Amino acid sequence: MHGIVRIAEHLYFLNLKIFMKKLYIILTTCLLIISCTSKEIIVRKNRIHRFSDFEIITETYLDIWEMVLIPEGYFIMGSDYSFPDESPTHEVFLPAYYIDRYEVTCYQYQLFCNATGHPAPRDWPGGICPEYRLYEPVRWVSYEDARAYAQWLGKQIPSEQQWEKAARGVDLRTFPWGDDWNDQYCRSAEQRFDIPQLIGWYGSFGASPWGVYDMAGNVAEWTSSWYNSYPGSSAQSEYFGTIVKVIRGGSYMNTKDLASVTYRGIHYPSIPSPHLGFRCVYLPQDMDSLPIRIHLEPGGMIEW
Secondary structure, eight states: OHHHHHHHHHHHHHHHHHHHHHHHHHHHHHHHHHHTTOHHHHHHHHHHHTOTTHHHHHHHHSOTTOEEEEOSEEEEESOSSSOGGGOSOEEEEEOOEEEESSOOBHHHHHHHHHHHOOOOOTTSGGGOOOGGGTTSBOOSOOHHHHHHHHHHTTOBOOOHHHHHHHHHTTSOOSBTTBSSOOTTSSOOGGGTOSSOOOTTTTGGGGOOTTOOOOOSSSSEEEEEEEOOOOTTOOOOOTTTTTTOEEEESOOTTSOGGGSSTTOOEEEOTTOOOTTEEOOOEEOGGGGGGOSSEEOOSTTOOEEO
8 A cells, every 4th residue: 555655646746747847838938929029038038048040030139230320529538537548538529420339240250251261260160150159249350350341341440539439429428328337237357257248238238328339348349540649648658659559448358447438448450369359330421332231310220
């Protein structure tokens, strides 16, 4: 009798386990269906799990080719309360331009390498980007590599003036999202990760006033500007001149002090780095040179 009871108990718990497993599958399916109504949820889900069809989801819900219109006008550049080479603050006028909403991804750079035969970054095994990294910002690219990619699309690398206005807006903020630091809005050294995050991971929380993403942390970004002092500055450096390029935004390896919208990093243009990527700008008057079509309106979409 005792043996029969034990068998009955075993069957009971076995059936309960099967029932709970089926219930889990049903609930998971329901949640997936519900999440399909929210592009942010489904994109984040695929980012977390790095599904093999992430490319399809991304192309549908996260337009990696999208550019943002930065209108013409003045803004205040620099800071009087940080590193000496960031001062003095000064007014800068810029004509309208478009800037990539996201940092250039490995996927986009792979297309460029495939189309042109340009050498792939050194951290791609056999010259092919691993699938799970396709939507990380591309790294290990020199300034010349970045410029070659930009020219392939009829674009340019932003000047540091263009970069700072896109990151800062016109209200003298310290970080793209405002004046107060929040390490949940970007990938920086405070989080102690040794790799960058996928593009757009932090959503609009870490975006600039214009809606440009990942301009603090993740990877630092090339600018086309040589490192020189600002007008009226007393700062001095042996690197001033045409020696090093200015890089902006800080990276996953840098602390918050280097992630401000005014911080001016420097790097030799011929040397690639694991913490350095880029994004591109496009000037509307160059429409005839662009091999792809743009809708000339704020937040315009690029179409192949």
